[in-house]
Amino acid sequence: MKLLKKKLEEEGVLFFPNTAITGFEIKRNKISALKSPAQHFEADLFVLAAGSWTAHLLKRAGICLYLQDGKGYSVTLSKPPARPQHACILVEARVAVTPMGDDLRFAGTLELSGLTPGVNRRRVQAILDSIPQYFPKFEMPETDPGHAWYGYRPCAPDGLPYIGFLRKYENLMVATGHAMMGLSLGPATGELVAQLVAGNPDERFAKFFDPNRFAGGTHRG
Numbered sequence: 001m002k003l004l005k006k007k008l009e010e011e012g013v014l015f016f017p018n019t020a021i022t023g024f025e026i027k028r029n030k031i032s033a034l035k036s037p038a039q040h041f042e043a044d045l046f047v048l049a050a051g052s053w054t055a056h057l058l059k060r061a062g063i064c065l066y067l068q069d070g071k072g073y074s075v076t077l078s079k080p081p082a083r084p085q086h087a088c089i090l091v092e093a094r095v096a097v098t099p100m101g102d103d104l105r106f107a108g109t110l111e112l113s114g115l116t117p118g119v120n121r122r123r124v125q126a127i128l129d130s131i132p133q134y135f136p137k138f139e140m141p142e143t144d145p146g147h148a149w150y151g152y153r154p155c156a157p158d159g160l161p162y163i164g165f166l167r168k169y170e171n172l173m174v175a176t177g178h179a180m181m182g183l184s185l186g187p188a189t190g191e192l193v194a195q196l197v198a199g200n201p202d203e204r205f206a207k208f209f210d211p212n213r214f215a216g217g218t219h220r221g
């Protein structure tokens with residue numbers, strides 16, 4: 001990621017870290033700028049990729065996008081006494097086990113939490129409890145579920161991402177809704193966004209990801 005950021009900066013991409021977009025400046029059927037407390041960002045075209053927050057942001061432009069946040073948790077053990085040699089999915093428990101350098105990460109669950117902060121200890125404990133069922137010899141160090149990491153997966157009702165232009169504004173695009181696969185699908189999503197911007201999308205894929213496919217994509221929020 002560091003190398004990618006460096007490469008993009010060399011290509012002239014500007015980054016504005018810790019800058020919250022709070023609204024839109026709208027002129028007829030176009031977005032003319034994004035608003036943030038410190039400044040406005042003008043552009044010809046906007047791609048909203050704000051993960052689970054995308055729907056909240058779009059409400060401010062009068063658009064209702066059906067999107068739920070699927071909160072997931074992970075616990076990373078530092079230098080555990082034993083590790084599997086490669087990543088594995090505990091299918092029935094719906095838990096992913098990933099060796100990362102000297103560490104070991106357990107991740108899982110999908111909780112529709114409404115973007116509320118905080119850890120649901122019961123769900124984290126369920127992840128931890130599943131491990132001995134698959135690795136009976138693994139000795140789990142004492143772990144406080146309350147210290148688990150959590151993140152929000154942006155989930156569409158049909159499980160497919162939203163990638164494309166929104167009907168309401170001709171220069172507003174979204175790229176979100178990747179649920180459990182956002183890291184894996186990032187590069188392909190970037191490719192499709194570039195094709196859409198250039199006006200020659202690969203329709204074999206683009207038609208499935210149309211953000212207007214539910215009535216919500218076109219209605220006023």
Ligand SMILES: Cc1cc2nc3c(=O)[nH]c(=O)nc-3n(C[C@H](O)[C@H](O)[C@H](O)COP(=O)(O)OP(=O)(O)OC[C@H]3O[C@@H](n4cnc5c(N)ncnc54)[C@H](O)[C@@H]3O)c2cc1C
Pocket residue numbers: 019020021022049050051052053054057070071072073074107108150151152153154175176177178179180181182183184185
């Ligand atoms: C426990 C767990 C395990 C996972 N494992 C995998 C995996 O193994 N493989 C995989 O492919 N995916 C995995 N995922 C899913 C993956 O993390 C998501 O699909 C992915 O992060 C979605 O990417 P995104 O860029 O759309 O959204 P995010 O990663 O959520 O990024 C959205 C960004 O927008 C910013 N933002 C929001 N609102 C505003 C605003 N108003 N102004 C400015 N910025 C804003 C946020 O701060 C954030 O940085 C996992 C998720 C979880 C929770």
